[in-house]
Each structure stands twice: as structure tokens, then as C-alpha cells.
Amino acid sequence: xxxxxxxxxxxxxxxxxxxxxxxxxxxxxxxxxxxxxxxxxxxxxxxxxxxxxxxxxxxxxxxxxxxxxxxxxxxxxxxxxxxxxxxxxxxxxxxxxxxxxxxxxxxxxxxxxxxxxxxxxxxxxxxxxxxxxxxxxxxxxxxxxxxxxxxxxxxxxxxxxxxxxxxxxxxxxxxxxxxxxxxxxxxxxxxxxxxxxxxxxxxxxxxxxxxxxxx
Amino acid sequence: xxxxxxxxxxxxxxxxxxxxxxxxxxxxxxxxxxxxxxxxxxxxxxxxxxxxxxxxxxxxxxxxxxxxxxxxxxxxxxxxxxxxxxxxxxxxxxxxxxxxxxxxxxxxxxxxxxxxxxxxxxxxxxxxxxxxxxxxxxxxxxxxxxxxxxxxxxxxxxxxxxxxxxxxxxxxxxxxxxxxxxxxxxxxxxxxxxxxxxxxxxxxxxxxxxxxxxx
Ligand code: HEM
Ligand code: HEM
Ligand code: HEM
Ligand code: HEM
Ligand SMILES: O=C1O[C@H]([C@@H](O)CO)C(O)=C1O
Numbered sequence: 040x041x042x043x044x045x046x047x048x049x050x051x052x053x054x055x056x057x058x059x060x061x062x063x064x065x066x067x068x069x070x071x072x073x074x075x076x077x078x079x080x081x082x083x084x085x086x087x088x089x090x091x092x093x094x095x096x097x098x099x100x101x102x103x104x105x106x107x108x109x110x111x112x113x114x115x116x117x118x119x120x121x122x123x124x125x126x127x128x129x130x131x132x133x134x135x136x137x138x139x140x141x142x143x144x145x146x147x148x149x150x151x152x153x154x155x156x157x158x159x160x161x162x163x164x165x166x167x168x169x170x171x172x173x174x175x176x177x178x179x180x181x182x183x184x185x186x187x188x189x190x191x192x193x194x195x196x197x198x199x200x201x202x203x204x205x206x207x208x209x210x211x212x213x214x215x216x217x218x219x220x221x222x223x224x225x226x227x228x229x230x231x232x233x234x235x236x237x238x239x240x241x242x243x244x245x246x247x248x249x250x251x252x253x254x
Numbered sequence: 255x256x257x258x259x260x261x262x263x264x265x266x267x268x269x270x271x272x273x274x275x276x277x278x279x280x281x282x283x284x285x286x287x288x289x290x291x292x293x294x295x296x297x298x299x300x301x302x303x304x305x306x307x308x309x310x311x312x313x314x315x316x317x318x319x320x321x322x323x324x325x326x327x328x329x330x331x332x333x334x335x336x337x338x339x340x341x342x343x344x345x346x347x348x349x350x351x352x353x354x355x356x357x358x359x360x361x362x363x364x365x366x367x368x369x370x371x372x373x374x375x376x377x378x379x380x381x382x383x384x385x386x387x388x389x390x391x392x393x394x395x396x397x398x399x400x401x402x403x404x405x406x407x408x409x410x411x412x413x414x415x416x417x418x419x420x421x422x423x424x425x426x427x428x429x430x431x432x433x434x435x436x437x438x439x440x441x442x443x444x445x446x447x448x449x450x451x452x453x454x455x456x457x458x459x460x461x462x463x464x465x466x467x468x469x
Binding site for chain 2: 146
């Protein structure tokens, strides 16, 4: 349906907005030669992996209703692998940044939510693989697990949205208080509008995914 | 079931943690005579209204399965009125604080999410009242509206959780950078543990509510 297209549009919009924020306002990208700009990969890769690819993978079953179920399963599982790879690189970027700057790891609410999300996502992947692809549970067990799989799939997506929103707030306030930055959040400059629209776009997208899956 | 009791426990825990944070670490409460401490009512009242009472109201139908449906409806609607009253006072506290300090209103992602949440909650209340209590829609329309009512009821709860988490991050970083505060978030002092546990407690509680309602 057309709602699936809206999800694609909002997913793309989110990736564009987070890239503009990091690429344009916060100085662009670098790897370990410049830790501050290495950080900038973190938000971009987390949004691509844990929001955009994650949602697309969930919607695969809605879009390819008439395609051989095995192919759709493989697509669903592969998109989730893609999501996990982006997430891993995004996490590497922020841990490298912290270590390079001697900032402690895992102190914030954002980092607690974020790490739990990725771990649960990994567990869900293993359970989904074992139940539905190989070695594949019996029909009875599979149907009983299915409702749990869908529940946790949506719950972990909601957690990923929570991780993204807390991360966005955190970075916005870091820049607001950073000595070398002119960003004043309360004056709502264009950078602030980009930040808020990024959050709104992620939320609206997730709501539509929930709506499509629970119908 | 016992999960309902866990929700009560986590709801109470969240209210206690946010009260300890505001009451103990951030100087306690006052009304307009001291705007900085008037702010402190905002998180406490929002958590009581939009998280604790909201969840309890949703669970009313699960707990009172054998009670006359009309009574449960009235309880459900009244708890939601209570939630709305706490939310209104909590919003008044933060708008007063902003106005007293000449801080612009509604610039942050948190405030955008928060205000949308409360407005949608109010609309849901009106729709629920009209559909299920007075004048009451026909049986056919009521059943068709029901699945939308449940979907939006849970979606708005998720948004309230998103509002609370972004608000928590925001306040945590304000205090981290405030000149007259010794709070260093990255050293994870006891105040930081209270903050993170508040967030975790709200998230776990909401997940259990979703679980109970979707089963
Ligand atoms: C689903 C998405 C996300 C996940 C799972 C996630 C996860 C994490 C984790 C585990 C850390 C801790 C790293 C460490 O302690 O060394 C972290 C740090 C951080 N993230 Fe994210 N993140 C996500 C999205 C974002 C976004 C979108 C932003 C900003 C726009 C962001 C901003 C930050 C910042 C500023 C830090 C450093 C401060 C801290 O440790 O909290 N994150 N993230
Ligand atoms: C190898 C890994 C996986 C396999 C083989 C797998 C398999 C499946 C299958 C067979 C369905 C049922 C589709 C239907 O008939 O409606 C499904 C649905 C779903 N899966 Fe997975 N899954 C895997 C990993 C994951 C992961 C990692 C997540 C999220 C973290 C996830 C989230 C979901 C969700 C939310 C649905 C519901 C989609 C809908 O009903 O439209 N899955 N999955
Ligand atoms: C469902 C819960 C919540 C809702 C609906 C909500 C709503 C709002 C709204 C609409 C504003 C804007 C006020 C203005 O611009 O004058 C605001 C401001 C604020 N809130 Fe919340 N809030 C919630 C929970 C919390 C919590 C739990 C905290 C902190 C622990 C918090 C911290 C703040 C802070 C620091 C501000 C001022 C900065 C800003 O405007 O973003 N909020 N809140
Ligand atoms: C006057 C206002 C309201 C009335 C009369 C009303 C009525 C109802 C009724 C009849 C049900 C069906 C329970 C069942 O048979 O399973 C229900 C469920 C529900 N309502 Fe409301 N409602 C009102 C306001 C609200 C509001 C403001 C919200 C949230 C913002 C909300 C959220 C929910 C949710 C999530 C459920 C599902 C609970 C479950 O299935 O256990 N309601 N409501
Ligand atoms: O990720 C972080 O960024 C800040 C600071 O380095 C940015 O100014 C900080 O304390 C973090 O944990």
C-alpha cells in the first residue's frame, strides 16, 4: 500500500537529515585519524542500520506477499544482517571516539538503552534463524514462537527509536554547550530544525510500521 | 497476573526515582516564587500522569475482568482524567519556568514530542468518551473504532515514554553543564545511576504493558 512508500520516504529522509547534521553542521566524517569526526559516523550508521534497514526488513513480508516465502525469509534475514553490520560499525566509531578521548564507556542512559537494543536485536536474529530457517523448529513450535517473534521485533524497534531519540538529545546539548560551537538550541536555528525534524521523522516512520504490522 | 503487580512496582519505582532526583539532588520543590525549583514539579507530575496513571488506566480492563463493564469504563476514563490533570499542572510548571526566565517555548525535540503526546492523549480521551460512554456509538461503529482506540492508546503511551526519555537526557545534560552543579554524568555518580534507572524502569514498565494488552 501507499503507507509502505511513506515509510521508505521517511526512512530516506531520516538518513538524509542525520547525514546533513553530521556532514554539514558538525564538520563531516573521518576515521581514527580524527576522533571528533569519527564520532559523526555513529549517528549516521545507527540510523541506517537500526532504523531504516530494520524497518524495511520488517516490511518485506507486507511488500512481497506473493513471492515464495523462503525467498522473503532470506531477504528479511539478510536485511537484518545488514542492519547488524551498520550497527556494529556505528558502535565501533563511538567506542573508538570515547577511548581516544579517554571518556568512560557506557555511563549514559542513551548508552544503556542503545547497547541493550543491539544485544536484543542480535538474540532475536539468532532465535529467528533457528526457528524459521535452520534447523527450523516443528510447525507447532514455530507458530507458538511466531507471536513472540513479532512482539519482540516491534519492541526492539521501539527501543531503537528510544536509543536514537536520546542520542539526538544528547548530541544536541553537547553542541549547545561546546566552547567551539555557535549552536544555540533555544534560538532554534536551522541546525535545530534539522535535529527536531530528524526525531519527528523517525517517530512517524515507526508508528506507521507498527500500524502496518498490527493490521 | 503477577505481571500486573510488576507494572505497579515499576510505576511506583519510577515515581520514587524521579522524586528523589528532583527532591534530593536538584533542590526540592517550589511554585512561582522560585522558578528553578518550580521546574522540578514538571518531571514528577509528567511521570505520575503520563506514565503511571496512564498505564494503570490501560490495565484496568485486565485487572477487573469480572466487574460490570460500565464501572470499569468509568474507572478507565477517570484515571485518564487524572493523568490529564497531572500532565496539565506539569506543563504549567515548565511553561511558567520558561517564561519567568525568558527562555523561548517549544524549541526542543523533547518539547515537540511532549506537546504532541499530550494533545493526542486529549483527542483520544474525547474519542473514547464519545464512542464508549456518551452519546455512545452504535455497536458496529464501536467495534470498528475499538482496534483504532487500542492502537492509538498504545502508540501514545510509547510517545509518552519517548517524551520522558528525551526530557531525562535533557535535564541530565543541563545539570552536567550547569555552573553551580557538581554533577559529572560521565563519572556516573549516584545521581547518574538514579537517572539511568529511572529511564530503564519506565521502559521495562511500558514493555510489560504492551505485552499484557497485545495478548
Ligand atoms: C539505535 C540507535 C543507536 C544506538 C543503538 C546507540 C548506541 C550507543 C552506545 C552503546 C553508546 C555508548 C558508547 C560508549 O560508551 O563508548 C553510544 C554513545 C553515544 N551516542 Fe549513540 N546510539 C544510537 C543512535 C545515536 C544517535 C542517532 C545519536 C545522535 C544523533 C547518538 C549519539 C551518541 C552520543 C553523543 C554518544 C556519546 C555519549 C554517550 O556515551 O552516551 N547515538 N550510542
Ligand atoms: C534469521 C533471522 C530471522 C528469520 C528467519 C525471521 C523470520 C520471520 C518470519 C517467518 C516472519 C513471519 C512473517 C509473516 O508470515 O507474517 C517474521 C516476521 C517478523 N520478524 Fe523476523 N526473522 C528473523 C529475524 C528477525 C529480526 C532480527 C527481527 C527484529 C529484530 C525480526 C522482526 C520481525 C517482525 C517485526 C516480524 C513481523 C512482520 C510482519 O508481520 O509483517 N525478525 N520473521
Ligand atoms: C510524558 C512526559 C513529558 C511531557 C509530555 C513533557 C512535555 C514538555 C513540554 C511540552 C515542554 C516545553 C515547555 C516550554 O517550551 O515552555 C517541556 C520542557 C522540558 N521538559 Fe518535559 N515533558 C515530559 C517529561 C519530562 C521529564 C521526565 C523530564 C526530566 C526529567 C523533562 C524535562 C524537561 C525540560 C528540561 C524541559 C525544558 C527544556 C525544553 O523546553 O525542552 N520532561 N516538557
Ligand atoms: C472517556 C474516555 C475513554 C473511554 C470511555 C474508553 C473506553 C475503552 C474501552 C471500552 C476499552 C475496551 C476494553 C476491552 O474491552 O478490552 C478501552 C481500551 C483501551 N483504552 Fe480506552 N477509553 C477512554 C479513553 C482512553 C484514553 C485517553 C486512552 C489513552 C490515551 C485509552 C487507551 C486505551 C487502551 C490502550 C485500551 C486497551 C486496553 C486493553 O485492551 O486491555 N483509552 N477503552
Ligand atoms: O560523547 C561525548 O562527547 C562529549 C564531549 O567530548 C563533547 O564535547 C562527552 O563528554 C561525551 O561522552
